[in-house]
Amino acid sequence: MQRVPAIELSHVSKTFQLNDGRSILALDDISLAIREGEFVALLGPSGCGKSTILRLIAALDTPGAGQIRVEGVAPAELSRAHRLGVAFQDAALLPWLSIAANISLPFRLAGHPVDQARVDDLIRRVGLADFAHARPGQLSGGMRQRAAIARALVLSPEVLLLDEPFGALDAVTRRSMNLELMRLWSTQQITTLLITHDVAEALFLADRIIVLRPRPGRIAHEVDVPFPRPRDATIMRTEQFHFMADTLTNMLADGFDEQA
Numbered sequence: 001m002q003r004v005p006a007i008e009l010s011h012v013s014k015t016f017q018l019n020d021g022r023s024i025l026a027l028d029d030i031s032l033a034i035r036e037g038e039f040v041a042l043l044g045p046s047g048c049g050k051s052t053i054l055r056l057i058a059a060l061d062t063p064g065a066g067q068i069r070v071e072g073v074a075p076a077e078l079s080r081a082h083r084l085g086v087a088f089q090d091a092a093l094l095p096w097l098s099i100a101a102n103i104s105l106p107f108r109l110a111g112h113p114v115d116q117a118r119v120d121d122l123i124r125r126v127g128l129a130d131f132a133h134a135r136p137g138q139l140s141g142g143m144r145q146r147a148a149i150a151r152a153l154v155l156s157p158e159v160l161l162l163d164e165p166f167g168a169l170d171a172v173t174r175r176s177m178n179l180e181l182m183r184l185w186s187t188q189q190i191t192t193l194l195i196t197h198d199v200a201e202a203l204f205l206a207d208r209i210i211v212l213r214p215r216p217g218r219i220a221h222e223v224d225v226p227f228p229r230p231r232d233a234t235i236m237r238t239e240q241f242h243f244m245a246d247t248l249t250n251m252l253a254d255g256f257d258e259q260a
């Protein structure tokens, strides 16, 4: 029996109306299927519709045309059942709550009793045990992102959506966050969709990379990442990694050339 994809978009389009009467076709006929346990990166220049795709999957917006199924149900249904974990670029932690309270917040929002052992385990796994009682403002940007990812994982979601979670970090911190995310993900291969501008981040983390091009947002390329798992930082120094990074960078540049 053929298994249902974990995430499936069929002919999805989305148009935004602007205040001046113009409209923007943000997504044009996007179809994609993500397997259970697959890690997919959406790569593309600014404005190609990456966040719009993620917002549609997270039920934060609705498509103008086409259909979306996540774990075989409508996104809103999955979101209502708290089976979806989402982390954004700006961490979006509540500044007046401790890190532990921020990470346990999804339990409270879902009306479930807090599973303190689960919260403590995740805090430890993202390396924040010494900061459980600190406020977000006392942490570095990288630490706040780790807390945001722990919060996205706390209810053991079936699908994890990450919108440029490391976009605001410096290159060195970003690299170490990639290693940490890889370690965390390896322990439980949850279906993950990561939005990124960063070619190396996509290649290191993903099983498959979908390259989008803007105006209108369309899928330009799909690339299978051949590196076997478990992966470590040494793959980033291989010729094959550099070759693929070059190829992907050229694919991104193609989208720009066509707009010029």
Ligand SMILES: Nc1ncnc2c1ncn2[C@@H]1O[C@H](COP(=O)(O)OP(=O)(O)OP(=O)(O)O)[C@@H](O)[C@H]1O
Pocket (backbone or CB within 6 Å): 016, 017, 018, 024, 025, 026, 044, 045, 046, 047, 048, 049, 050, 051, 052, 053, 217
């Ligand atoms: N709420 C909105 N109202 C009007 N236009 C929007 C809205 N949201 C997105 N857009 C437009 O839709 C297009 C796609 O935007 P989106 O944010 O999905 O792109 P992106 O690839 O995530 O960009 P970035 O990498 O800069 O975050 C852009 O042209 C954007 O200006």
